[in-house]
Every structure is written in structure tokens, then in C-alpha cells.
Amino acid sequence: MSNDQTEQRIEKLETLKSLGIPIYPERFSTNYELFEASQLADGTSAVRVAGRIMGIRNFKNLIFITISNVQGSLQLLLKKDEIGEVPFNQFQNFLDIGDFIGVEGNMYTTKTNEKTLRIETYVFLGKALRTLPEKWHGLSNVESRYRQRYLDIMMTEETKVRLLARTKMIRAIRRFFEDKEFLEVETPVLQHTSSGALAKPFKTYHNSLDTLLNLRIAPETYLKRLIVGGFTKVFEFARCFRNEGISPQHLQEFTMVEGYAAYWNYEDTMKLMREMVLFILDQTFNTTTITIQAQRIEFSLEWDIISFRDLIFKNTEIDINLFPDVKDLYEETKRKNIELEHSDIESLGRGNFIDLLYKKKCRPQLVKPTFLIQHPIDLSPLAKANESNPTLTDRFQLVVNGAEIINAYSELVDPLEQRKRLEAQAFLKSNGDLEAMEMDEDYLTAMEYGMPPISGWGFGIERLLMILTDSDTIKDCVLFPLTKKL
Incomplete structure (x- = not known):
């Protein structure tokens, strides 16, 4: 921490201490937030606010100061003839950009039309020992921005x-579901099996129980246990963990919103999700029109609905229904000169292979909000089979700008069928498909006590925010993304 500027700041700190000024006072009572104070009428008196000093403009007998926090900023005026010579000089000599102050004064508007608080008294509230970076805006090292996110929030x-x-989005989502009479619940992060999604789990060890556990990849099977127990409408903000590759669209630790409604099917959920997205846009951005990749997208218009088979055929001219065997499908992609990068492509089951084909060749083309329906059954081990075509599932994904932002289906509630599918998944897992599910006897037992018809959905907060704010990478949408250890 030792550099000349830090040493100078420590000297100022020691001087303030020697003058009997509290260095780290316990509290300061405010009566307005900064963003509120900046909207007050001229002449409003006894306004008390506090914040970090982000700007100082010194003149002979007056100083303009800008203080701020994450929600707003306010200009202050410190005049020698109004505050007194000693406090004025103390500010000039001992306070720096980055320090915290609390002030009380009256509001007025400057000649340049800026709302300003004329300081009557001020209190020192904390010293910054490090100087805020001047070149932060030109910072090319993205890892530094993530590692010191507190500076990034302050400076960018x-x-x-x-x-x-x-934060606004999370509040809107919670309000939306509560208004629809869904109950918020919490389910375990530490689990014996890794069911609920196709993903590779993180593993951990429980010392007292002397057992290996997984960090959950999804809350799904526990939320469904609650439906067995008599809940009818539930949702959870679930921290989930998937030990998968890093990409601009994937986080290994993320927040999933997942929910279930008894007696619904996936078409009911489609209506709910459309309504939710429009509500989120209105509450978070005050608009339903978002600019994505320089294209203005009006979410309030009708959304496209397309089947998995039609979409793949449209983009690759391969009819997946003609290739029930994964090896034949792989050969067909090679005949069409379609290159699919994967570390161990020949170990993939048919569902995961089709998913790879879709992700590489189809998904990037979907920009406007699109409901993708009728997924192959081997891609959806927990979804209900379509009654007229049992090779497909009653499922949808909402895709916007090449990213899946919501996944939902009519749930499989037949325990015998569920057992067959989990056995097939376990077979794939034993043959090297690391993303396949494992057996979950406890969940099957719960199912055997009886389940009503259910529809459920899940979406990642970060993925949704990434799309709606047109961000280049999902790491920009989490407060403290994981970085390599220095």
C-alpha cells in the first residue's frame, strides 16, 4: 500500500486525529438520500446528506464539492464566509477525493442551473487511504474491473x-410472482445427486456425515417435492453451480429463478412468462422496447413460435426425425460439412448431440423473442411427453438474441416413465456423458406418492439481464464474477 500519495493521506489522517476530529465516527443522521436532495425546491433548509467526495473545485474563498453514492450525486458549496475560516481551511488542507463527509445546509440553484446544497456545517466521516484511479475509464484489463468491482461501480x-x-429486476420478478399468489421457498444447495438439469456438478465433502455431496445444478426436484407435499404455486431465487466451460453466456455460479404451478401445462406458462417479461421491462427500464445489436425490438408485439425440428431444418436442411440413431445423425452433419466443436463428440447421447447442433447452427440466428417448442424427448429427461407424438416433449424455451433466457415445460409426473428416463440418463453417464443426469431414488419415491399435472419454468437472472442490457458478456451482469487467483 506504500506510495507517496498514500503516505500523504495517512499524514493528513494523523493531523485530523491530533486536532481531536473523530477519524471513523460511529454514524451520521441524514434526512434525504442524495438523489432526493437533488430534486428539492430552492430554499429547503436543514437538509442533511452524506456521501463520498468524487470532485473538488477550489476557488479562493469557496469550494464546489461533488458527493455521490450508487443511486445519485449532489453538488455542495463550501464558502469561507458562511462556514468560518477554520473549517474551510481544514477541508482545503486535509480532505481529498475519495473521503466521506456528512453535511447540513440549504438548497439553491446555481447560475449554471445545478441544484446545490450550501453547507452550513460538515462532519468528516472517513478517509480514503488510496487515491481513486484516474485512468479507470481506459482500463483494458477486464479482470481488474471484475476483481475490483467496487471501483468499477464507482468509476463506470x-x-x-x-x-x-x-436489483430492480429482482424486485420486479419477486413482486410479479407474489402478485400472482406464488409462494417463495428455499431448497437445499447441498445435494446427494445432481438432478434437475443436464450439467456437470461441483463436488464438495461433508466432514460430519463423511460423504461426498454435489452443489445443486438446479432446485427442480426439491420444488417438485413441495408440489407433492401440497404446495400449488411456488418459486425460488436459487443460487446454482455448474462445473462447465467458461463462455460469454455461461457462469459457473449463477442465480436461477425457478417455479412450478400445479394443474397448469406449458402453454399456461408461456402466457405467464410473456406477461412477466413485459412487467420486468416496464418496472426496470420503463419501456418494452429494447435495442439489441443496434436493432430495436418491441417486446409487446407477438412473439414467434417455432418447433425444434423446423428450426434445425431451416438452418441446416437436416430433418432430425429421419435420424433416430445418434451415429447416423453425426454422419449426416459431416456429409453436410457442418463442423461441431466438442471435446468428446462421440460420447454424446442423441439429445445432447441435437442440442449441440442447435446451439452452433440455429440459436445465433434467433434475435427477436421466439418460443422454441417440441424438443426431442432425449433432451428433456424431466419433461412430459407430447400425447400425440411421444418422441417430443411439451416444452418451450424463450430465445432472444441467440440466448436461451427461459426454459419451461409440462412436467413429467408419471413415476414409472420417470424411472425409465433416469435409467437411460444414468446409462449415458456411465458411458462418459458427464452432463447426463444420475439416478435420484429419493425423488422417484416422492413421485410415487402421487403428483398432479404440473408446469414449471426456470431462467437465469444474469442471462436475462445480459440480453435486456445488450451486454457483451454475462460477467458484466453479476456483482462479483469469479476471477483467477492473483
Whole structure:
């Protein structure tokens, strides 16, 4: 920490201490937030606010100061003839950009039309020992931005706006579901099996139980146990963990919103999800029109609905229905000169192979909100089979700008069929498909006690925010993304 500027700041700190000024006072009572104070009428008196000093403009007998926090900023005026010579000189000599102050005064508007608080008294509230970086805006090392996110929030308006939008979005989602009479619940992060999605889990060890556990990849099977127990409408903000590759669209630790409604099917959920997205846009951004990749998208218009088979045929001219065997399908992609990068492509089951084909060749083309329906059954081990075509599932994904932002289906509630599918998944897993599911006897037992018809959905907060704010990478949509250890 030792550099000349830090040493100078420590000297100022020691001087303040020697003058009997509290260095780290316990509290300061405010009566307005900064963003509220900036909207007060001229002449409003006894306004008390506090914040970090982000700007100082010194003149002979007056100083303009800008203080701020994550929600707003306010200009202050410190005049020698109004505050007194000693406090004025103390500010000039001992306070720096980055320090915290609390002030009381009256509001007025300057000649340049800026709302300003004329300081009557001020209190020192904390010293910054490090100087705020001057070159932060030109910072090319993205890892530094993530590692010191507190500086990024302070120094980069775009970061601050996006991460505040995340908080607003979470509040809107919670309000939406509560207004629809869904009950918020919490389910375990530490689990014996890794069911609920096709993904590779993180593993951990429980010392007292002397057992290996997984960090959950999804809350799905526990939320469905609650439906067995008599809940009819539930949702959860679930921290999930998937030990998968890093990409601009994937986080290994992320927040999933997942929910279930008894007696619904996936078409009911489609209506709910469309309504939810429009509500989120209105509450978070005050608009339903978003600019994505320089294209204005009006979410309130009708959304396209397309089947998995039609979409793949449209983009590759391969009819997946003609290739029930994964090896034949793989050969067909090679005949069409379609290159699919994967570390161990020949170990993939048919469902995961089709998913890879879709992700590489089809998904990037979907920009406007599109419901993708009728997924192959081997891609959806927990979804209900379509009654007229049992090779397909009653499922949809909402895709926007090449990213899946919501996944939902009519749930499989037949325990015998579920057992068959989990056995097939376990077979794939034993043959090297690391993303296949494992057997979950406890969940099957719960199912055997009886389940009503159910529809459920899940979506990642970060993925949704990434799309709605047109961010380049999902790491920009989490407060503290994981970085390599220095």
C-alpha cells in the first residue's frame, strides 16, 4: 500500500486525529438520500446528506464539492464566509477525493442551473487511504474491473446502471410472482445427486456425515417435492453451480429463478412468462422496447413460435426425425460439412448431440423473442411427453438474441416413465456423458406418492439481464464474477 500519495493521506489522517476530529465516527443522521436532495425546491433548509467526495473545485474563498453514492450525486458549496475560516481551511488542507463527509445546509440553484446544497456545517466521516484511479475509464484489463468491482461501480456509469438494473429486476420478478399468489421457498444447495438439469456438478465433502455431496445444478426436484407435499404455486431465487466451460453466456455460479404451478401445462406458462417479461421491462427500464445489436425490438408485439425440428431444418436442411440413431445423425452433419466443436463428440447421447447442433447452427440466428417448442424427448429427461407424438416433449424455451433466457415445460409426473428416463440418463453417464443426469431414488419415491399435472419454468437472472442490457458478456451482469487467483 506504500506510495507517496498514500503516505500523504495517512499524514493528513494523523493531523485530523491530533486536532481531536473523530477519524471513523460511529454514524451520521441524514434526512434525504442524495438523489432526493437533488430534486428539492430552492430554499429547503436543514437538509442533511452524506456521501463520498468524487470532485473538488477550489476557488479562493469557496469550494464546489461533488458527493455521490450508487443511486445519485449532489453538488455542495463550501464558502469561507458562511462556514468560518477554520473549517474551510481544514477541508482545503486535509480532505481529498475519495473521503466521506456528512453535511447540513440549504438548497439553491446555481447560475449554471445545478441544484446545490450550501453547507452550513460538515462532519468528516472517513478517509480514503488510496487515491481513486484516474485512468479507470481506459482500463483494458477486464479482470481488474471484475476483481475490483467496487471501483468499477464507482468509476463506470455503465456498470453502475446495469448492476442497479439487476436489483430492480429482482424486485420486479419477486413482486410479479407474489402478485400472482406464488409462494417463495428455499431448497437445499447441498445435494446427494445432481438432478434437475443436464450439467456437470461441483463436488464438495461433508466432514460430519463423511460423504461426498454435489452443489445443486438446479432446485427442480426439491420444488417438485413441495408440489407433492401440497404446495400449488411456488418459486425460488436459487443460487446454482455448474462445473462447465467458461463462455460469454455461461457462469459457473449463477442465480436461477425457478417455479412450478400445479394443474397448469406449458402453454399456461408461456402466457405467464410473456406477461412477466413485459412487467420486468416496464418496472426496470420503463419501456418494452429494447435495442439489441443496434436493432430495436418491441417486446409487446407477438412473439414467434417455432418447433425444434423446423428450426434445425431451416438452418441446416437436416430433418432430425429421419435420424433416430445418434451415429447416423453425426454422419449426416459431416456429409453436410457442418463442423461441431466438442471435446468428446462421440460420447454424446442423441439429445445432447441435437442440442449441440442447435446451439452452433440455429440459436445465433434467433434475435427477436421466439418460443422454441417440441424438443426431442432425449433432451428433456424431466419433461412430459407430447400425447400425440411421444418422441417430443411439451416444452418451450424463450430465445432472444441467440440466448436461451427461459426454459419451461409440462412436467413429467408419471413415476414409472420417470424411472425409465433416469435409467437411460444414468446409462449415458456411465458411458462418459458427464452432463447426463444420475439416478435420484429419493425423488422417484416422492413421485410415487402421487403428483398432479404440473408446469414449471426456470431462467437465469444474469442471462436475462445480459440480453435486456445488450451486454457483451454475462460477467458484466453479476456483482462479483469469479476471477483467477492473483
